[in-house]
Amino acid sequence: xxxxxxxxxxxxxxxxxxxxxxxxxxxxxxxxxxxxxxxxxxxxxxxxxxxxxxxxxxxxxxxxxxxxxxxxxxxxxxxxxxxxxxxxxxxxxxxxxxxxxxxxxxxxxxxxxxxxxxxxxxxxxxxxxxxxxxxxxxxxxxxxxxxxxxxxxxxxxxxxxxxxxxxxxxxxxxxxxxxxxxxxxxxxxxxxxxxxxxxxxxxxxxxxxxxxxxxxxxxxxxxxxxxxxxxxxxxxxxxxxxxxxxxxxxxxxxxxxx
Amino acid sequence: xxxxxxxxxxxxxxxxxxxxxxxxxxxxxxxxxxxxxxxxxxxxxxxxxxxxxxxxxxxxxxxxxxxxxxxxxxxxxxxxxxxxxxxxxxxxxxxxxxxxxxxxxxxxxxxxxxxxxxxxxxxxxxxxxxxxxxxxxxxxxxxxxxxxxxxxxxxxxxxxxxxxxxxxxxxxxxxxxxxxxxxxxxxxxxxxxxxxxxxxxxxxxxxxxxxxxxxxxxxxxxxxxxxxxxxxxxxxxxxxxxxxxxxxxxxxxxxxxxxxxxxxxxxxxxxxxxxxxxxxxxxxxxxxxxxxxxxxxxxxxxxxxxxxxxxxxxxxxxxxxxxxxxxxxxxxxxxxxxxxxxxxxxxxxxxxxxxxxxxxxxxxxxxxxxxxxxxxxxxxxxxxxxxxxxxxxxxxxxxxxxxxxxxxxxxxxxxxxxxxxxxxxxxxxxxxxxxxxxxxxxxxxxxxxxxxxxxxxxxxxxxxxxxxxxxx
Numbered sequence: 083x084x085x086x087x088x089x090x091x092x093x094x095x096x097x098x099x100x101x102x103x104x105x106x107x108x109x110x111x112x113x114x115x116x117x118x119x120x121x122x123x124x125x126x127x128x129x130x131x132x133x134x135x136x137x138x139x140x141x142x143x144x145x146x147x148x149x150x151x152x153x154x155x156x157x158x159x160x161x162x163x164x165x166x167x168x169x170x171x172x173x174x175x176x177x178x179x180x181x182x183x184x185x186x187x188x189x190x191x192x193x194x195x196x197x198x199x200x201x202x203x204x205x206x207x208x209x210x211x212x213x214x215x216x217x218x219x220x221x222x223x224x225x226x227x228x229x230x231x232x233x234x235x236x237x238x239x240x241x242x243x244x245x246x247x248x249x250x251x252x253x254x255x256x257x258x259x260x261x262x263x264x265x266x267x268x269x270x271x272x273x274x275x276x277x278x279x280x281x282x283x284x285x286x287x288x289x290x291x292x293x294x295x296x297x298x299x300x301x302x303x304x305x306x307x308x309x310x311x312x313x314x315x316x317x318x319x320x321x322x323x324x325x326x327x328x329x330x331x332x333x334x335x336x337x338x339x340x
Numbered sequence: 341x342x343x344x345x346x347x348x349x350x351x352x353x354x355x356x357x358x359x360x361x362x363x364x365x366x367x368x369x370x371x372x373x374x375x376x377x378x379x380x381x382x383x384x385x386x387x388x389x390x391x392x393x394x395x396x397x398x399x400x401x402x403x404x405x406x407x408x409x410x411x412x413x414x415x416x417x418x419x420x421x422x423x424x425x426x427x428x429x430x431x432x433x434x435x436x437x438x439x440x441x442x443x444x445x446x447x448x449x450x451x452x453x454x455x456x457x458x459x460x461x462x463x464x465x466x467x468x469x470x471x472x473x474x475x476x477x478x479x480x481x482x483x484x485x486x487x488x489x490x491x492x493x494x495x496x497x498x499x500x501x502x503x504x505x506x507x508x509x510x511x512x513x514x515x516x517x518x519x520x521x522x523x524x525x526x527x528x529x530x531x532x533x534x535x536x537x538x539x540x541x542x543x544x545x546x547x548x549x550x551x552x553x554x555x556x557x558x559x560x561x562x563x564x565x566x567x568x569x570x571x572x573x574x575x576x577x578x579x580x581x582x583x584x585x586x587x588x589x590x591x592x593x594x595x596x597x598x599x600x601x602x603x604x605x606x607x608x609x610x611x612x613x614x615x616x617x618x619x620x621x622x623x624x625x626x627x628x629x630x631x632x633x634x635x636x637x638x639x640x641x642x643x644x645x646x647x648x649x650x651x652x653x654x655x656x657x658x659x660x661x662x663x664x665x666x667x668x669x670x671x672x673x674x675x676x677x678x679x680x681x682x683x684x685x686x687x688x689x690x691x692x693x694x695x696x697x698x699x700x701x702x703x704x705x706x707x708x709x710x711x712x713x714x715x716x717x718x719x720x721x722x723x724x725x726x727x728x729x730x731x732x733x734x735x736x737x738x739x740x741x742x743x744x745x746x747x748x749x750x751x752x753x754x755x756x757x758x759x760x761x762x763x764x765x766x767x768x769x770x771x772x773x774x775x776x777x778x779x780x781x782x783x784x785x786x787x788x789x790x791x792x793x794x795x796x797x798x799x800x801x802x803x804x805x806x807x808x809x810x811x812x
Binding site for chain 2: 129
């Protein structure tokens with residue numbers, strides 16, 4: 083971007099799982115965005131309301147949505163390291179306010195929301211024309227999370243960015259478009275079915291036997307990493323795509339001891 | 341209070357432990373997904389076909405009453421009869437009245453999901469009329485005394501070994517063995533052929549009704565529909581009011597997406613068009629009846645759930661649903677399983693446990709992606725969750741979520757308590773990266789470890805690094 087253009091001001095929407103479980107993902111986002119010439123701020127925030135919305139509590143979800151819209155009023159873009167939370171902000175907020183006079187304000191907010199890899203690739207134009215030389219011969223697999231894939235069309239962005247930043251080709255799991263079984267409260271309400279789904283996913287990971295397993299949604303990764311670990315897998319190291327792009331995959335993997 | 345989801349959970353747990361069922365599901369799933377994908381890839385622009393099909397369905401629902409009136413008028417003018425069944429009981433009564441009037445003792449049946457919905461077979465049996473299924477899948481589950489587990493492949497839950505066992509039990513095979521699939525099909529064909537010739541009435545469903553010409557369209561792959569419809573002297577079509585479209589053009593727009601979505605065929609082996617016997621026709625049934633079931637469908641018109649009536653019953657949503665694929669159709673305890681069933685069952689039947697079916701989804705969205713008529717299934721499931729949250733109110737789930745939401749509404753308190761909690765948890769876990777046990781997390785930890793938090797919350801670390809600037 084030309085030097086004369088003022089740096090776009092990004093409000094980082096951290097997401098609950100990252101805020102509470104894995105702050106390094108948020109720090110990686112800040113590094114990536116600042117390196118790409120953005121100014122990053124972190125407005126005070128909590129939950130986007132997705133848990134309430136998906137459990138039929140639309141009133142509660144609306145309350146939280148208003149709070150998020152207000153907190154991010156002063157930024158150019160809202161960026162979230164999660165397809166599912168970004169889609170909540172981008173696609174579901176307007177639905178929540180469909181019949182209200184707040185709709186225009188919410189739509190203006192939603193239009194500025196992007197998932198991290200989409201923002202880097204599609205908006206900032208971080209391109210893979212001159213990919214970085216491959217750092218090593220690691221096999222790296224990518225898990226496409228459902229909301230990102232189907233609600234935001236995220237597929238080639240993380241793959242292109244992995245080539246650009248790390249010179250790495252991301253491998254696809256077999257059945258890569260099938261859900262890992264997380265599904266928010268689904269994984270505890272329907273624990274047996276969720277287990278069936280994540281077991282199938284773990285089988286597909288084992289078949290590819292990657293050194294690293296990446297994804298764009300920490301919640302799905304918690305599910306996958308937890309299952310792999312329970313099965314005694316001590317080889318597959320799980321990271322959020324932001325951590326990998328930032329080159330932080332030499333740090334402790336998700337669920338691994340330091 | 342037991343959560344209404346418990347029934348589904350209990351059935352699904354049984355299904356997950358049923359090795360035969362799991363084998364049958366594992367066998368069926370990749371075929372459905374792959375075949376649909378190849379069929380879609382062979383079309384220049386499947387999305388355009390989907391958009392057209394969706395538009396056809398939406399238009400027909402918008403003017404459903406007038407299309408139905410035209411359909412009835414055309415069928416009547418051609419010498420047939422249209423009957424209106426407000427409820428499933430009405431449908432049973434109407435069919436039985438027709439059957440009794442003809443003195444019928446046996447009826448062949450093509451696959452009719454509306455017949456399943458109305459439990460028509462039981463009613464026929466009670467009235468002393470032997471219903472004989474002619475669709476191979478339906479025939480198998482009739483032998484087994486089971487309901488269908490899939491709307492296109494009713495015996496999908498059965499393994500070949502189980503089918504052989506049923507045939508060995510019920511057929512007089514003598515020395516013959518049923519070693520191959522061909523043997524099984526031949527055996528069924530021999531028996532079912534006899535049934536065609538004995539039948540007094542034939543009952544089929546319909547995939548589409550065409551108002552312009554009063555035509556019933558039926559898609560099959562076995563040709564059983566045609567023999568059921570044309571050999572007996574009376575043909576009864578049992579279907580539902582939502583199936584009507586304006587014209588043959590509209591019908592062909594649906595046919596272009598139906599078989600591709602269902603079985604990955606460009607078109608089903610047999611696509612049949614039925615109506616009353618014409619003056620110049622050399623053959624065909626003398627009596628032609630169409631029984632149109634409402635069963636609360638008309639209440640969905642103009643409601644938040646009207647889009648569900650766009651459904652053309654292709655089964656793509658269940659073929660691609662990870663939950664259906666894990667637990668099979670019987671777990672849904674409804675003739676309509678999978679995502680479309682999870683929406684339709686509470687709306688059409690509305691038993692207390694039915695609403696819990698809407699919870700059994702991760703909202704992965706694959707059903708909506710493959711739906712050929714653009715039904716926003718996840719959004720409809722979410723609306724059902726909203727309805728049941730309003731009715732149910734205060735289950736333990738909602739309280740937890742409401743508590744969390746309350747906390748999330750107080751950002752300062754949220755940040756303070758979460759940073760304290762995560763820091764504490766990180767300290768407790770020490771250098772362990774994951775937990776295998778933790779109080780209150782049993783449902784997660786039963787099957788997987790949980791990564792411990794890295795330290796205090798990100799927001800806490802961030803503000804600390806920035807000198808606590810969010811105090812303002």
